[in-house]
Structure formats: C-alpha cells, structure tokens
Amino acid sequence: MSVSGWLQRVGRKVLAAVQHAGHFGILLVATMAALPQIRRYWPAAVGHAKRIGVDGIALVIVVGGLSGSLLAQQTGYQLSNALPMSLVGSGVVAGMLTELGPVLTAIVIAGRTGAGIGAELGTMKVTDQIDALVTLGRDPVVELVAPRVVGGIIAMIPLVIIANFVGIFAGWFTAVSVLPMTTAEYVQGARSYYHSAALIFSLVKAPIFGFTITFVACYIGLRAEGGAAGVGRTATAAVVAIIVAIMVLDVILAPVYNAVA
Amino acid sequence: MIEIRSLRKNLGGNQVLDGVDLVVNEGECVVVMGPSGTGKSVLLKHIVGLFDPDEGDVLVDGISVPRADGRTIRRIRSRISYVFQNSALFDSLTVEGNILLGLPEGHCRRRDVNCNELVREALEHVNLGPEVLPLLPAELSGGMQKRVALARAVVGRQRYVLYDEPTTGLDPLNASNINELIARLKSEIGSTSVIVTHDVDSAFFLADRIAVLSDGVIQAIGTPEELRTTPDPRIQRFLDPAAAYAGAM
Numbered sequence: 106m107s108v109s110g111w112l113q114r115v116g117r118k119v120l121a122a123v124q125h126a127g128h129f130g131i132l133l134v135a136t137m138a139a140l141p142q143i144r145r146y147w148p149a150a151v152g153h154a155k156r157i158g159v160d161g162i163a164l165v166i167v168v169g170g171l172s173g174s175l176l177a178q179q180t181g182y183q184l185s186n187a188l189p190m191s192l193v194g195s196g197v198v199a200g201m202l203t204e205l206g207p208v209l210t211a212i213v214i215a216g217r218t219g220a221g222i223g224a225e226l227g228t229m230k231v232t233d234q235i236d237a238l239v240t241l242g243r244d245p246v247v248e249l250v251a252p253r254v255v256g257g258i259i260a261m262i263p264l265v266i267i268a269n270f271v272g273i274f275a276g277w278f279t280a281v282s283v284l285p286m287t288t289a290e291y292v293q294g295a296r297s298y299y300h301s302a303a304l305i306f307s308l309v310k311a312p313i314f315g316f317t318i319t320f321v322a323c324y325i326g327l328r329a330e331g332g333a334a335g336v337g338r339t340a341t342a343a344v345v346a347i348i349v350a351i352m353v354l355d356v357i358l359a360p361v362y363n364a365v366a
Numbered sequence: 367m368i369e370i371r372s373l374r375k376n377l378g379g380n381q382v383l384d385g386v387d388l389v390v391n392e393g394e395c396v397v398v399m400g401p402s403g404t405g406k407s408v409l410l411k412h413i414v415g416l417f418d419p420d421e422g423d424v425l426v427d428g429i430s431v432p433r434a435d436g437r438t439i440r441r442i443r444s445r446i447s448y449v450f451q452n453s454a455l456f457d458s459l460t461v462e463g464n465i466l467l468g469l470p471e472g473h474c475r476r477r478d479v480n481c482n483e484l485v486r487e488a489l490e491h492v493n494l495g496p497e498v499l500p501l502l503p504a505e506l507s508g509g510m511q512k513r514v515a516l517a518r519a520v521v522g523r524q525r526y527v528l529y530d531e532p533t534t535g536l537d538p539l540n541a542s543n544i545n546e547l548i549a550r551l552k553s554e555i556g557s558t559s560v561i562v563t564h565d566v567d568s569a570f571f572l573a574d575r576i577a578v579l580s581d582g583v584i585q586a587i588g589t590p591e592e593l594r595t596t597p598d599p600r601i602q603r604f605l606d607p608a609a610a611y612a613g614a615m
Contacts, residue, residue, distance in 0.1 A: 228457070237454035240414050241467050241518075242443045 132246070132324050139244070139251040146252040153256025153319075157218045158264060164213045165268050172205045173197055173272030174279040181284035190286040194294025197276030202303040203362060206269035207310035208355055211318060214261065215347035219322040222253055223343030226326025227336040235327065250323045254316055261315030262308060269307060306362045313358070314351055321347045367392055368413060368526065368560065373422035374582075375408055382408050384582030385422070395552055395559040397569040400579035401604065406562040407451065409579065410528050413560065414446050415439050426526070444470055447519035447557075451531040453511040455503040461514050462499040465489070468521040488521035491554070492547055509540035513547070520551055527551075529561040533568050545571050566605055570594075578604060 143150070180196035226249060229235050238245050273295065280291045322343045329339040368390040375383040382405035390396045398406050411417045412424050415431045424431040426442050434442060447468065455464045465485045466474065474481035486496055492513040503511055512532065519527055532548060533541035545568050552559055552572075563569055569576050570590045577587040578601055586593060586601045593601060 232452055233450045233454040234456055236411070236416050237448070237450055237456075238467075239416060240443055240446065240448040242440050242471065243467070 128328070129324055132250070132327070133320070135246040136250050136254060136320060136323075139247045140255065142247060142251070143255065145247055146255070149248075149252035150255035150259065153253050154259035155256075157214060157256055157260035160217050160221075161210075161214050161260070161264055162267065164217065165210050165264050166271050168209050168213050169201075169206065169268035169271040170275040172209055173201055173275035176200045176205065176272070177276035177279040178283060181280065181286070185285075189290075189294075190280075190284065191290040191294035191297070193276070193280050193284060193286060194291040194296075195298035196294075197273055197280075198295045198298045199303065201269050201272035201276070202299075202307045204355070206272055207265050207307055207314055208351060210261065210265050210268045210311075211314035211351045212348055214257075214264065214315075215318050215322075215344055215351065218257070219318050219343045219347040220340040222319060222322035223326040223329075224336055224340040226323055227329030227339035230327055230329045231332055231335055245327070250320070250327075253319045253323055257315035257319030258312040259315070261311040261318075265307060265311035265314075269304075302362070302365060306358075306365070310355075310358060313354060317350050317354060318347050321350050367425075367427065368558070369423075369425040370409070370412070371423045371425070373409070373412060373424065374420045375405070375412070375417060376420055377408065381582055383412075383419075386579070386582070386584055388577055388584060388587070390558060390560055393556060393558055395561065395572055395574045397561045397563060397573035397576045398579055399564060399566070399569050399576055399604070402564060404579050405582065406564075406579055407530050410448075410530050410560060410562050413526075413528060414443060414448050444522075445524050446526045446528060447522065447524040449512075449515050449519045449527065449529045449532055451534055453503070453508075453515040455511055455514055455518075457503055459502075460499065461501050461503070461506070464503065464514060465518050465521050468518040470522060473522075484521055485517075488517040491520055491551060492517045493543075509536055509543065512536065512540075512544055516544070516547060516551065520555055520557075523555060523557075525557060527557045527559045529559065529563075531563055531565075532561065533563065533565050541565065541568065548572055580604070 176197045177193055180193045181190065184190060184192055226235075229249070235245050235249075238248060277288065277291050280286050281288055325339055325343040325346060329335050331338070368388075370386055370388040373383050373386040374381070386409060388396070388398075388409075398409060400406050408417060412419055413426065413431065415434070418432050423433075426445070429438060429442060431439065431442060456467070459467070462485055465488055466481060468488070469481065469484065473479055485499070489496065489498070494510065494513055494517065498506065498510065498514070503514070506514065516532075529548065533544050536544060548559070548561070549572055551557070559572075561568070561572055573590055575587060575589055576593050578585045578593070580600070586596060586598060588596070593605060596602065
C-alpha cells in the first residue's frame with residue numbers, strides 16, 4: 106500500500122474516532138441534562154432497576170461466591186508456612202470490597218443487561234422506532250436513555266453489596282473447609298483489614314459502573330444500523346465496550362482510593 | 367403549507383437529492399413517486415427534521431425546519447404525523463400505549479380531555495375495535511399494524527400527515543383497504559398529506575397531484591390526469607412499465 110493510501114486510511118480512522126467522541130459527548134451532555142427530570146421517567150427507571158436486579162442477581166451470587174472462594178484458596182496457598190493464615194481474611198475482604206465485588210458484578214451485568222439494552226435500542230433504531238419517537242415530539246434521551254441509566258445506577262448498589270457479602274462468606278467457608286485455619290483467624294484477619302473507606306469505595310464504584318454499563322449500551326444501541334445483523338453486532342460491541350470502559354475506570358479509580366484511604 | 371426549496375442531500379457519497387423543489391398546499395394530497403432508492407423517504411424525513419439538508423431549505427407554515435431551534439422544531443413536529451414504512455410501533459407498548467403516544471405529551475392530564483375516547487375514535491377511523499387495545503404489536507398482522515400506525519397518526523388530528531410507503535409489504539386487498547382508509551381520513555380530518563410510494567395504483571387513487579422523483583430531482587409534477595397524458599417517455603415508462611415494454615417490442 107502506498108504512503109498516501111495508508112495516510113488516508115489512518116485519517117479516516119482518526120476522523121471516525123473524533124466523530125464517535127463527539128457523538129458520545131453530545132449524548133453524555135443530553136443525558137446529564139435529562140437526569141434531573143426524574144419525575145418524567147421515574148416509573149420506567151424503577152422498572153429497569155427491577156429488571157436489571159432480578160436478571161442479574163443469580164449470576165452475581167454465583168460469580169461473587171466463586172471469586173471469594175478462589176481468593177481465599179489462592180491467598181491461603183501463597184501464605185502457607187510463611188505468614189499468619191489470618192491474612193486470608195484480610196485478602197478476601199480487601200479483594201472483594203475494593204475490586205472483585207464491584208468489577209465482577211459490573212462484568213456480569215454488562216453481559217446480561219448491557220447486551221440486552223444494546224440489542225433493544227438497536228432494534229428500535231433499525232425499525233425506525235427511535236425516529237418515530239422523535240416525530241411524535243418525544244425526546245429519546247428522556248424516554249429511553251435516562252430511565253435505563255438511573256435504573257442501572259439504582260440496581261448496581263444492592264448487587265455489589267450482595268456480591269461483596271457472598272464473596273466474603275464464600276471466602277470464609279472455603280478457608281475453614283479447605284485451609285488449615287479457624288473461623289476466629291478468618292474473622293480476625295477480616296477485621297484487621299476492614300475499614301469503612303473500603304466499603305464506601307466499593308459503594309461509590311457501584312453507581313459509577315451502573316451508569317457506565319447502561320450509558321455505553323444506550324450509546325452503542327442508538328448508533329445501530331444494518332438490520333438484524335447490525336443489531337447482533339451492536340449487542341457484541343456493547344459488551345466489549347462496556348468491559349473495556351469498566352476496566353479503564355477501575356484503573357483510574359484505584360489511585361483515588363489509595364489517596365483517600 | 368410545506369415548501370421544499372432546492373434541497374440537496376448527499377448520503378455516503380451518493381447525491382440522493384440534487385435540487386428538489388416542491389410545494390404542498392393546504393389541504394392538498396401530494397404523492398411523491400419514483401423508483402426504489404431515489405430518495406423519496408429521505409425527502410419525507412427532511413420535512414419532519416429527521417435529516418438536515420446539505421443545501422436548500424424546508425419550510426412548514428413558513429418556518430425553516432433545518433434552522434429551527436429545539437423548541438421551534440418541537441412545535442413544528444406537533445403539527446405533523448409521520449406514518450413509517452414498517453409502521454414503527456413500539457414493541458414494548460400495547461396498541462393503546464402506541465396510539466396514546468400520538469397525543470401531545472401531558473395532553474391526557476387535562477381535565478377537559480378524555481383520552482380513552484380519543485383512542486377509541488382513532489381506532490374506529492381505521493376500522494379496528496377496542497378488543498385490540500391491550501394487544502402488543504407482535505400479536506397483530508402486518509395490515510393491522512399499519513392501521514394502528516394510522517390511528518396513532520390521526521389521534522392528535524395533526525395538520526400534516528406524511529406517509530412513507532403505506533401499502534408496501536401488504537397483499538392487494540389490505541393495500542386497497544389502507545388506500546381507502548387514507549382517502550377517508552383525508553376527507554374526514556382534512557389534513558394536508560404527502561405520500562411517498564412506488565405503487566402507481568395507490569398514487570392515482572389518492573393524489574391531488576403526483577410528483578415523480580428520479581435522479582435526485584422532481585422530473586414531473588401534475589394532476590393524475592396530466593401525468594397520465596404526458597408525452598414524456600421516461601414518465602410513461604415509470605407509470606406504466608408493461609405498456610412501455612409492449613410498445614418497445
């Protein structure tokens with residue numbers, strides 16, 4: 106390929122990225138402006154929160170439990186014969202509250218709800234339902250985006266609390282069943298690590314991730330094109346984009362926590 | 367009145383509209399015809415502000431749609447109903463919910479308005495009974511979905527109704543029923559209509575004037591009788607391809 110052809114390709118990609126950023130920014134501003142009008146969409150937001158919570162709770166319990174159990178086992182194996190086993194409790198509590206609880210819950214909800222929202226709005230887009238809403242004088246951001254975003258924020262908080270609790274409980278169960286340690290040692294380790302900043306950090310991440318999951322899914326869904334195949338691509342793209350966004354946000358938030366705690 | 371002035375639109379490198387001029391007078395029914403992919407729906411979407419033109423202007427009641435701010439465009443849209451090609455009913459709402467969306471936001475909170483009555487009237491206009499009200503769009507046939515879309519379009523008694531391929535995908539009987547409904551709604555409600563179609567029979571049945579859109583411009587415009595007798599072979603070939611083909615043999 107010639108240099109000019111390569112430059113043209115790069116230029117088109119850069120232009121597309123800039124356009125994406127622009128559209129993303131416009132939707133973000135419109136969503137922020139719509140959030141205070143909560144009385145207009147509160148029943149819909151509650152409905153979405155229920156759906157996200159009910160759809161996700163079983164998987165969140167399973168993933169939370171498994172991650173707590175794995176965390177206990179791996180910490181225990183690393184510590185054996187070197188450090189006090191009570192540190193298993195510290196490791197599980199630290200890992201679940203600051204990282205695994207919120208992040209794994211977000212990834213589970215991205216897979217279930219993010220793909221669903223992307224496909225739902227994508228279908229609405231390719232079947233002219235979004236255009237119909239506009240011609241009927243309704244604002245798609247107020248009618249479709251804001252209720253899902255608020256629903257996601259509301260639902261993520263209890264889901265993260267459940268994931269944290271189940272993970273810590275599963276960590277304890279694994280520790281006393283598989284590792285050479287007692288409940289007292291686990292609790293002592295957990296208490297020695299636990300401080301309210303970790304819990305607050307966990308609960309701050311929950312709404313941030315809830316916003317990210319639903320907003321990114323809405324953004325990608327509203328840009329769907331190309332019929333049924335396009336909707337399929339939209340659902341996949343939504344999950345990938347949400348997971349990347351969650352991981353990037355998590356990396357950004359980690360030093361914030363360290364500075365505060 | 368709707369005025370389209372020198373409208374140009376390029377989509378994906380394709381010059382879809384290349385200087386379209388069209389005036390739709392009050393109470394008139396103009397049918398825009400043309401082969402598939404000539405920008406008929408794109409033209410219609412400019413009227414309601416779903417597309418911004420690259421050049422030219424669209425005026426509704428003298429107000430420029432592309433230059434309108436948010437409040438003005440909402441005011442313009444409140445005067446226009448749009449019937450989409452694939453009905454565009456909301457999957458998650460019942461028939462009643464879909465029709466209610468055709469009313470202005472907050473309209474049903476007014477004490478002097480009986481929305482149930484308005485919805486039932488709209489259903490009667492399209493020959494459907496109240497038994498369909500709790501049904502979801504997926505539970506309706508294609509013809510019934512079109513009727514519900516028409517009911518949604520007329521429930522608010524908007525001044526302008528835009529129809530995008532209203533009979534596409536329907537069998538001849540249902541297509542004929544929909545044409546009769548549109549004609550009846552026009553005479554009962556007295557709205558100004560723009561109908562986009564490539565169905566020649568529908569066009570001649572419904573139109574006060576027919577505009578033929580091809581190669582990005584209006585190639586001919588006139589009453590059905592004027593177009594039927596035009597000597598222009600391109601128009602004749604489009605209006606009666608079978609006769610044009612037989613003549614060429």
